Amino acid sequence: MDTHRLILVREWDAQHTGSGCCGKVGGGHELCDQDDFRRSRDEMERVGAIYRALYETFGDELDLTVVDPRNTMWLLPTVYRDARRRGLPAGKAVRTMAMSTANGAIVLDGKVLFDGKLPPSPVEAVAAVRAELAATARGT
Amino acid sequence: MPAIVIALLVAVAFALGYRYYSPYLANKVYALQESFVTPAHEFRDGIDYVPTNKHVLFGHHFTSVAGAAPIVGPAIAVVWGWGPALAWVVLGTIFASGAHDFGSIVVSVRHKAQNIGTLTQTVINPRSRTLFLLIIFFLVTLVNAVFAIVIANLFMANPAVVIPIVLEIPIAIAVGQLIYRKRTAALAPSIMGVVVLYASIPLGRAFPLEIDGLAEMVGVQPRTAWVVLLFVYAGVASRIPVWILLQPRDYINSHQLFIALAAILLGIIIGMNEIVAPMLNTDLPPDTPNWFPFLFVTIACGAISGFHSLVASGTTSKQLDKETDARYVGYMGSLGEGSLAVGAILATTAGIAIVGLDWNTQYATFGDAAGGAVGNFVQGVAGFVSNFGIPVEIGTIFAALVVISFAATTMDSGVRLQRYIFQEIGEIAGIRVLKENLNLVTVVAVVIPLALALDPELAFGRLWTLFGTTNQLTAGLALAVIAVWVLTRKRNPLAQIIPLAFLLTMTTWALFVQLGDLWEARDWLLLVLDAIIFILAVWLVIEAILALRRAQTAKAEAPAPEPDRSGDLE
Numbered sequence: 001m002d003t004h005r006l007i008l009v010r011e012w013d014a015q016h017t018g019s020g021c022c023g024k025v026g027g028g029h030e031l032c033d034q035d036d037f038r039r040s041r042d043e044m045e046r047v048g049a050i051y052r053a054l055y056e057t058f059g060d061e062l063d064l065t066v067v068d069p070r071n072t073m074w075l076l077p078t079v080y081r082d083a084r085r086r087g088l089p090a091g092k093a094v095r096t097m098a099m100s101t102a103n104g105a106i107v108l109d110g111k112v113l114f115d116g117k118l119p120p121s122p123v124e125a126v127a128a129v130r131a132e133l134a135a136t137a138r139g140t
Numbered sequence: 141m142p143a144i145v146i147a148l149l150v151a152v153a154f155a156l157g158y159r160y161y162s163p164y165l166a167n168k169v170y171a172l173q174e175s176f177v178t179p180a181h182e183f184r185d186g187i188d189y190v191p192t193n194k195h196v197l198f199g200h201h202f203t204s205v206a207g208a209a210p211i212v213g214p215a216i217a218v219v220w221g222w223g224p225a226l227a228w229v230v231l232g233t234i235f236a237s238g239a240h241d242f243g244s245i246v247v248s249v250r251h252k253a254q255n256i257g258t259l260t261q262t263v264i265n266p267r268s269r270t271l272f273l274l275i276i277f278f279l280v281t282l283v284n285a286v287f288a289i290v291i292a293n294l295f296m297a298n299p300a301v302v303i304p305i306v307l308e309i310p311i312a313i314a315v316g317q318l319i320y321r322k323r324t325a326a327l328a329p330s331i332m333g334v335v336v337l338y339a340s341i342p343l344g345r346a347f348p349l350e351i352d353g354l355a356e357m358v359g360v361q362p363r364t365a366w367v368v369l370l371f372v373y374a375g376v377a378s379r380i381p382v383w384i385l386l387q388p389r390d391y392i393n394s395h396q397l398f399i400a401l402a403a404i405l406l407g408i409i410i411g412m413n414e415i416v417a418p419m420l421n422t423d424l425p426p427d428t429p430n431w432f433p434f435l436f437v438t439i440a441c442g443a444i445s446g447f448h449s450l451v452a453s454g455t456t457s458k459q460l461d462k463e464t465d466a467r468y469v470g471y472m473g474s475l476g477e478g479s480l481a482v483g484a485i486l487a488t489t490a491g492i493a494i495v496g497l498d499w500n501t502q503y504a505t506f507g508d509a510a511g512g513a514v515g516n517f518v519q520g521v522a523g524f525v526s527n528f529g530i531p532v533e534i535g536t537i538f539a540a541l542v543v544i545s546f547a548a549t550t551m552d553s554g555v556r557l558q559r560y561i562f563q564e565i566g567e568i569a570g571i572r573v574l575k576e577n578l579n580l581v582t583v584v585a586v587v588i589p590l591a592l593a594l595d596p597e598l599a600f601g602r603l604w605t606l607f608g609t610t611n612q613l614t615a616g617l618a619l620a621v622i623a624v625w626v627l628t629r630k631r632n633p634l635a636q637i638i639p640l641a642f643l644l645t646m647t648t649w650a651l652f653v654q655l656g657d658l659w660e661a662r663d664w665l666l667l668v669l670d671a672i673i674f675i676l677a678v679w680l681v682i683e684a685i686l687a688l689r690r691a692q693t694a695k696a697e698a699p700a701p702e703p704d705r706s707g708d709l710e
Contacts, residue, residue: 008186012455015204016390016549036556039320039383044187051186066190069326070394071199076327102325116323 004133005082006054006062009069009105010047013040043103046118050106053122054129062129069101076101082110108132142412143490146222147405150230150482154475157234162471165239166464169626169635170246176463179253188458189253194465197456201469202476203394204451205241208546209283209611210442210477212290214484215513216604217438219503220431221421222489228435229485232443233478236639240615242470243622243636244449248457249466250625256449256618263621264687271679272617277561278673279447279610284374284554284589286607287547289600290514292366294540297515299348300533301540304340306349308392308545309385311336316388330391334399337392341537367593370551375586378555379578386552393545400521400542404483407491407524416499417489428506429601429653436646437608442481444639446614448473484517491520495532510601514543558585597663605654606666609673612647613680616640620684627691628698640684648677 014037047066054062067075079100083093086109093110100107102116108129119125166172183189192200217225248254251262257276260268295302315333318324355365377385436443452470460466492502502516503509521542522535530538562581566574574581592603623636651674658667 011387012200015200015455016386016393016553036382039381040387048185048187051190055184055186065193065196066186067196068200070203070391071196072327072394073398074193074196074199098327099325101327102323103319104323105325116325 003061003063004109004136005078006064006109006129007075007079007100007105007107008047008051008064008066009075009100009107010043010066010103011040011070012068013037013044015068015070043118047104050118050122050125053126057126058129061133069103069105072101079107079110082107084110086110109136141415143408143415143486144412146226146415146486147408147482150226150479153230153234154478157238158471158475161234162238162242162467165242165471165635166467169239169631169633170243170466171629171631172246172463172466174462174464176249178249178460178463179457180459180461183252183458188455190459191461192459194461194468197459197461197465198469198472200459201451201456201473203397204455205445205448205473205477206397206480207441208287208290208543208550209440209445210481211484211517211543212286212513212604213439213608214442214481215488215517216510216601217435218417218485218488219421219428219506219509220424220435221418222415222485223419224431224435225439225485226482228439229443229478229481232436232439232639233474233481235635236615236619236643237444237448237474237478238471239635239639240444240446240619240622241448241452241474242466243626244452244618245457245460245466245470246463247622247625248453249460249463253457254453256453256621259453259621260617263624264683268617268683268687271676271683272614273561273564275446275610275613275617275676275680277558277565278669278676279607279614280554280558280561281589281592282603282607282610284371284551284558285592286600286603287551287554288367288370288374288589288593289363289598289603291370291544291547291551292363293511294514294518294544295366296350296362298518298536298540299350300341300344301537301544302349303344303347304337304537304541305544305548307340307343308337308389308541312385312389312392315391316384319388319391320383326391330388330395333388333392334395337541338538341534341541344537345533364594367590371586371590371593373548374551374555375582377552378559378585379582386549389545389549393549396542396545400539401480401483403525403538404487404521407521407527408486411494411524411527413490413494413523413527415486415490416493417503421503425503425505425509428509429605429657433646433649433653434605436643437605437612437650439481440608440611440615442477442484444612444615444643445477446611446616446618448477449614449618487520487524488513488516489520491523492516494523494526495519495536506601507599510599510604518543554589555582555585558589592665592669595663595665597661597665599661599663602654602658602663602666605650606669606673609647609651609677612643613673613677616643616647616680616684619643620680620687623684624687624691627688627695630695633688637688644677644681644684648674648681651677 076097080093080097083096099112099115104116104118106114113128180189180191257272260272311333315329318329319326352362355362518539521539522532525535526532559581563575619636619640623633626633
């Protein structure tokens with residue numbers, strides 16, 4: 001069974017570049033005011049529900065990775081490589097790569113299934129992934 | 141000696157540390173097991189507990205621990221010559237920071253991903269939790285004071301950077317609106333944000349902004365006026381929802397971090413510039429404290445930083461896929477931080493000569509070295525970027541912009557963190573107003589570091605030393621936790637005990653010596669602060685000795701430990 005790479009893009013609450021050394025705060029960590037990061041937290045929980053539904057449905061068939069959109073050093077080359085592997089021309093692969101940096105993006109093997117607007121329920125995310133996997137298996 | 145040679149030698153030393161020392165820690169000290177079920181798997185929820193590819197996790201971990209602090213310490217410490225500063229950064233990174241950051245992840249993973257504050261309570265004793273909170277309180281107070289002064293000094297030395305920095309606020313807010321409200325992909329707006337920010341540099345040059353007139357009008361020094369304005373900003377910014385300013389500015393900062401690192405590296409490679417500072421400064425200015433022990437508290441971040449244990453145990457340990465990945469994520473994170481410090485050393489010893497500055501003049505007194513440290517770094521980076529054609533004037537503003545962006549984020553976060561600490565103190569002490577009145581708590585969180593920063597007798601070097609000592613005490617507490625855990629697992633804890641003993645000796649020694657200096661200088665505010673931190677250090681020494689003795693006794697009496705299971709609370 002082939003493993004497919006599925007990337008869920010969302011921020012980690014309370015994470016800032018360069019602040020860990022002198023001010024890691026919030027989000028259920030050492031000392032926090034959860035309300036400060038409520039927005040990120042809500043997003044984490046919504047993506048978490050999708051993550052669990054996908055994991056329960058597809059198990060190890062999917063290599064599930066949750067990535068912060070600011071982690072561009074990993075995210076951009078990975079999505080670009082996956083998009084090229086899928087056969088997309090360089091220009092389209094770059095566009096896919098850029099789209100993958102939306103909060104709430106869901107990217108399957110270099111294809112952006114949701115570009116920043118999370119599906120209303122995990123069921124729809126599962127259906128979209130299933131449809132895409134079926135299409136890939138048919139070679140379409 | 142050319143800077144590139146130093147960079148290469150450090151790269152080799154770090155590679156050797158990773159190749160030979162980190163496997164020793166992984167196999168003999170921490171006894172990592174690939175089959176160990178990490179909390180990320182045991183509690184997998186897709187929210188906090190998410191098994192994560194080690195390269196992804198390294199990105200999260202490194203960007204959290206890297207910041208402005210590894211710049212300031214090394215930029216001051218080269219006053220003793222680049223040799224001692226470099227030696228401490230390299231040895232500290234390989235043997236102290238590596239063991240500390242890596243170990244913090246491992247111990248947290250073996251305790252259901254508990255954070256370091258809770259671990260001090262679990263592994264040492266409940267009293268240590270109070271000690272931890274007190275150290276963090278003083279650490280954050282000093283961080284806020286230090287960075288306010290750093291930014292104020294940069295504004296005064298580089299008035300052309302003021303407009304770009306002010307413009308960064310609406311740029312970040314606009315980026316935030318696109319990312320969070322319109323749900324646009326982050327890459328294009330954040331890169332546009334960086335482009336617009338750098339495009340505003342000529343505007344800043346055309347209209348350099350100084351506040352001497354305003355300061356004169358209200359009868360204060362320009363630095364005082366800047367510091368007050370910065371704390372007003374930090375107080376207001378800390379009350380704004382994070383998604384409006386703090387988080388979107390971070391998208392811009394995340395690009396700036398890599399742009400700055402790449403620019404420094406490229407400049408060093410292209411320029412092949414010679415180091416102009418002495419390897420060992422034998423002609424020290426008379427006001428310079430002895431390098432032994434002050435070097436080891438002047439450079440905290442960059443050699444070893446206690447705050448890394450918060451990141452390591454706060455989020456990283458919840459995402460570790462395999463326990464064996466802790467070596468790559470934790471140890472490499474330390475090496476990355478050490479590399480930043482080396483960049484700062486090279487900028488202040490080789491880069492500044494490119495822009496025509498005389499090193500001996502810049503480091504003529506310890507006061508100049510401390511007060512001008514970040515300015516020297518900025519000039520040094522400007523020198524490096526001039527090697528590939530960027531005019532020095534532009535490069536200076538660019539470097540100042542990067543440093544201030546990070547320092548402002550640190551202040552914003554620091555004031556929030558200070559507020560949380562007061563709220564926690566309010567909860568523990570049953571002071572409801574402190575717990576519930578956010579405006580009051582914010583004012584208190586701002587006023588305390590502000591009072592420090594405005595101390596008329598203030599010598600920045602002494603303030604920085606105090607910051608270094610609190611950071612080292614945090615690291616000491618984490619090392620004590622790791623050492624106790626290693627000892628109870630019947631393994632050799634020397635990899636933790638040696639840096640722990642060294643750090644605590646240097647810290648208490650430096651604090652003690654500085655007590656005398658502050659007494660002579662009649663700087664009562666810092667004297668009281670130094671005395672309190674000295675007491676905390678002694679308290680930590682006692683707790684560490686007691687905990688290690690208890691662990692030693694338990695080890696002697698207990699049978700061989702069972703293999704660790706996920707979630708074991710040992």
